Amino acid sequence: MxxxxxxxxxxxxxxxxxxxxxxxxxxxxxxxxxxxxxxxxxxxxxxxxxxxxxxxxSNQSKFIALIVPTTENPFFGELTFRIEKALAKFGYHLFICNSLNDPENEEKYLRLLNEKRVDGIIVGSHNVDISEYKNYENQIVSIERKLTENIPMIQSDDYNGGVLATRELISQGCSNILCVIGDKNVETPANDRSLGYISEMEKNNLKPRFIEIPFQIGYEEKYKIIKDTFQTKFNFDGVFAGDDVNAKLFMNVAKEMNYDIPEDIKIVGFDGTQTMRSLVPELSTVVQPIEQLANEAVKILLDLLQGKKVKKESTLPVELYLSRTTNRIKN
Amino acid sequence: MxxxxxxxxxxxxxxxxxxxxxxxxxxxxxxxxxxxxxxxxxxxxxxxxxxxxxxxxSNQSKFIALIVPTTENPFFGELTFRIEKALAKFGYHLFICNSLNDPENEEKYLRLLNEKRVDGIIVGSHNVDISEYKNYENQIVSIERKLTENIPMIQSDDYNGGVLATRELISQGCSNILCVIGDKNVETPANDRSLGYISEMEKNNLKPRFIEIPFQIGYEEKYKIIKDTFQTKFNFDGVFAGDDVNAKLFMNVAKEMNYDIPEDIKIVGFDGTQTMRSLVPELSTVVQPIEQLANEAVKILLDLLQGKKVKKESTLPVELYLSRTTNRIKN
Incomplete structure (x- = not known):
């Protein structure tokens, strides 16, 4: 024949x-x-x-899928941009899946992998039952999400970010520092941010305090939770806000309620995208190395696809960025 | 056989x-x-x-490519999110191409079309020579970009947005209003924003004045152009900023240089993403109907792929949004 x-x-x-x-x-x-x-x-x-x-x-589609909660969020918007750039250097094209509130979408992408229509997946979100991922361990890397024991994970040094932010707030005289955490039921490395916070608080004999603001809810809902926090239990002088969106919303509500920043409250965010730092120069934040996260994730995934041995966990350093106008936290 | x-x-x-x-x-x-x-x-x-x-x-890959300048920008981050959601409803997957500074990338996507690896393309950017697009007129729609006579275009009512913003600034007492325009050499419907501005200025016997801030340059460069504008030719009392990024940068520089907003200068942006409106509530802006732009682009593209007759131009209404705290422009 x-x-x-x-x-x-x-x-x-x-x-x-x-x-x-x-x-x-x-x-x-x-x-x-x-x-x-x-x-x-x-x-x-x-x-x-x-x-x-x-x-x-050639057994290659040259297509890679990226699953993120939403490109509307400044961190994921920038991460997507960086990953697409990094893949293009190697002749790969990027699919995008905004998985927010839609675990079905994530499953669809795993099917594409099964049909060999994409070569690999970069996961920055997970709703799907983790066992689903087990069948594809040699074609997936994750960013800031622990999927299975074998799927390589690239993350920022979230723990140290929590330490740096809290230490700075304490050194500026704060003693009643609130820590924002995401959905308690979702285990993510971002939780390490609060572990760093706890450690630093305890080292200084201060009591850790938390409020929960799930990542996936809308801006208006987040705003309401923060407003409520000010109205019902305002006795904090510092906030480690978990991410920059929460940090900016805390700044807005404080201003609205005539609290003086940084006199009455000092606030530190997390993420430090170009967009937030440029548009909100009064924001102090822990800067994630977004471009390096993207490059490292792409490098590890391509190595994996070639059957090379790769590191199961990579942690990249973060940096505390104090607002441009002063060298102190001055929101 | x-x-x-x-x-x-x-x-x-x-x-x-x-x-x-x-x-x-x-x-x-x-x-x-x-x-x-x-x-x-x-x-x-x-x-x-x-x-x-x-x-x-089936002659269908169920893949659609989206070409945008960069998902880092709030407008394109939100547009990407909305388009992916709209396509998912019809079982389509979205490719993303951040074309910024890289016309080669755009050409690669046209090749994918040629190889039948994607069914269609939504273009929100163009660097490629327009004649390249002529071969694919029945598989492409564009958002806010005029490509060829036959490629359907979906846009916001940019002209009316320019009119509304300028009229509001004049009604608030501004007479020396600066208009920010993008790269003069790139013809985009966004230019209609400045035509609306010109018309409204002339109707009121006011002299139109422009500064050029190319879209594709970085935040720091934009900041410098704006700072320079304040330092060398400050005699304006109103700004129609072309987009929200420029509007916020104008607000930042004004504050840095101790100008009072809105006392000394009033500023209106353009785009009105959820992110900018939520995080910068003091921003007044012309709101584009981003979700509708996305839905309409997807609808028209899918109709086109089915050989249906489609509208060559769709213009969706914009809305002037005055900042939340007052009902007047209060940046």
Whole structure:
């Protein structure tokens, strides 16, 4: 049995090779009847054109999927941009999946992996039952999410970020420091931020205090939780806000309620995207190395796809950034 | 000549059907030698497994590409999120291409279209020579970008946005109003924003004045241009800032230089993303209907792919949003 070529298709359909080519490339005039004949022959012979064959025989689609909660969030918007840039250098294209509130979407992407339509996945979010990921351990890396024992994870030094932020607040005279945590039921390395906070508080004989603001709820809801925190239990002089969105919302509510920042309350965020630092220069924050996170995740995934041995955990250093106008926390 | 099946592959390679299936699905133990035999047979017979065949014979990949300058920008971050959601409803997956400073990337995506690896493209950016797009007029829609006469375009009512913003500034007593425009050499519907501004200024016998801030330069560069504008030619009392990033940077520089807002200068932005409106509540801006832009672009593209007749231009209404704390422009 020999390989099926465009000539076989032409012969089977009883048309010229040019006609088959036109149908394949959707170019030039072609009658519906002719087109149907050609498609029938293609189907019968199971013929595939070269570029599809290339991708299949090389066993590579050159497509990578990225699952993030939402590109609307400044951190994930920038991370997506950086990952796409990093992949493009190696000739890979990026799919994007905004998984927020939609675990089904995540499952769909795992199916694409199964069908070999994408080569690998970078996960920055997870709703799907972790056991689902077990079948694809050699094609997935995660950023700031622990999926399974074997899936490589790249993360910022969240713990140290929590330490640095809390230490700075204490050194500026705060003693009643509130720590914002995400959804308590979701285990993420971001939780390490609060562990760093706790450690530093206890070292200074201060009592850790928390408020919960789930990541996936809308801005208005977050605003309400923060407003409520001010109205019902205001006796804090410092806030380690977990991320920059919460930090800015705390600053807004404080201003609205006529608290003086930094006199009455000092606030430190987390993430430190270009956008937030440029547009909100009065924000003090723990800066994640977003570009390096992206580059490292891409490097590890491509190594993994080539069957190379890779590090199971990579932790990249963070940096405390104090607002531009002064060298102290001055929100 | 009959259709190539998995049985033919097994026969050609001299292995069992189960072995071929294992190679195809990368499951179970399989020796390198065996694997090579199978791959050789697959290649020789030009066999493709069902799921690839399905996608090819149905002539649909169910993949759509989106080309935007960068998801780092709040507007494009939110637009990407909305488009991905809209496509998911129809079972489509989204590719993302951050084209900023990289026209080559845009060309790569047009090649994917040619290879039938994506069904269509939504363009929110263009660097590529427009003639390249001419070959794909029935598979592309654009958002806020005029590509060719035949490619459908979905846009906000930029002109009216310019009118509304300028009218409000004038009604608040401004007479020396600066208008920020993007790169003068790039023709985009966003330019209509400045046409609306000009019309409203002239109607009131006021002299239009412009400063140019290219979209694609970094935040620091934009900041410098704005600072320079304050230092060398400060005699304006109002700014129509073209987008929210510029508006916020104008607010920041004004504050830094001890100008009082809104006493000394009144500022209106453009875009009105959820993120900017929530995090910068003192921002007054012209709100684009981002979710509708996304839904309309997806609807028109899918209609186009089904060969339906579609509108060549759709213009969606904008709304002037005055800052939350007062009902007047109060930056």
């Amino acid at each position: 020999k390989r099926v070529t465009i000539h076989d298709v032409a012969k089977e359909a009883g048309v010229s090779v040019t006609t088959v080519s036109r149908v394949l490339n959707d170019r030039g005039y072609i009658s519906t009847e002719m087109k149907e004949k050609v498609l029938k022959a293609i189907k019968e012979l199971n013929y595939i054109p070269n570029e599809m064959a290339r991708s299949f025989f | 009959k259709r190539v099946t998995i049985h033919d592959v097994a026969k050609e390679a001299g292995v069992s059907v189960t072995t071929v299936s294992r190679v195809l699905n990368d499951r179970g133990y399989i020796s390198t030698e065996m694997k090579e035999k199978v791959l050789k047979a697959i290649k020789e017979l030009n066999y493709i497994p069902n799921e690839m065949a399905r996608s090819f014979f």
